[in-house]
Amino acid sequence: MTTSTAIPTARQRKSRTRTTNVSSKPPLLVSQLPPARVQLTHRAEVLACPACDTWCPLTLDKGTKRWKVSPHHTAKAGTPGARRCGNSNRLVVIDVTLVRLQEQQVEASEGLARLELGALVVLPGLGVGEDAPAPGGVQRVELPVEDLGSGLIRA
Template sequence: MPASTIQRTARPRRSRTRSRNINGRPALVISTLKPHQYDLRPACASLICPDCKTWVSITGIQAKKHKLVPHDTGRAGKDLAVRCQGSNRLVTVDVTFEKWQERLQDGGAETASRRPTTVLPKAFSHRTDQTLRARAERTPAGRVADWNAVLGRVGDVDAARKRMPAGDAPLDGPSVPMTTLHPQRPAC
């Protein structure tokens, strides 16, 4: 009889199983894992399987015996169906939900303190620092007085810009208009 050429793929994982099979390996103790490697919420109690490194549900979280759901090493429907050696392994839950949550929050705070979150400003030169400090100390009345002090010089610069340079006009080009042109549209 010829062998089947169809490759079996991993089955979707069931969250709850009624299998009485128990893995012969020693029970997995939750307190030996890091707090981010397991989840003790009653709705989705799960942990990272030490063998295949995937998240696996823990059955019977409210019962006396807890164990890992039978699972395959690959992704469901994509990879080959290879049963993980950690399937049906007993789990010893020796950490309370409150203690786990506290350890998880402490670890998050500790990790956040190691990450650089503040942006350090670029160092100023001595002159820039003096300018910024002087600008911060100025009042609105002081700013108006400063503007009035330079207003005469600003007017002189504007008048100099409006003057035409001395010299002959270009011979081969059109003359430059001295007034602003406002073209009119022809009446239709």
């Protein structure tokens, strides 16, 4: 009976696990997506999938160096019978500059803040005129958008 003294060696493996598959759907254009659903920070490029609203990282296609949506499922991880989203491996065309995208995101957030503040303000314990107080001491006060510019709310 002889024993082998040879040291086992690991076999050669692929250098990357990224797939070269590309979806047959037309590419997504970043300029046509809402600015709040795209984040293109350096080395953390993500977007919300238009089909399933899942935040997905963008990866570079191995052969062509084009951006594409990484493969993802439509349901949460571990869900039985999970199906892959139809937008998996779909190409993404970044047709706006980073500066312009950031400007659009700022404009969208300012517009949302204006809508939230201008419509209805609920202040506890604030008496306005001769109105009777609401149950629990909370009154609803409508303020015009012009009065919110200073940041101070006066009774």
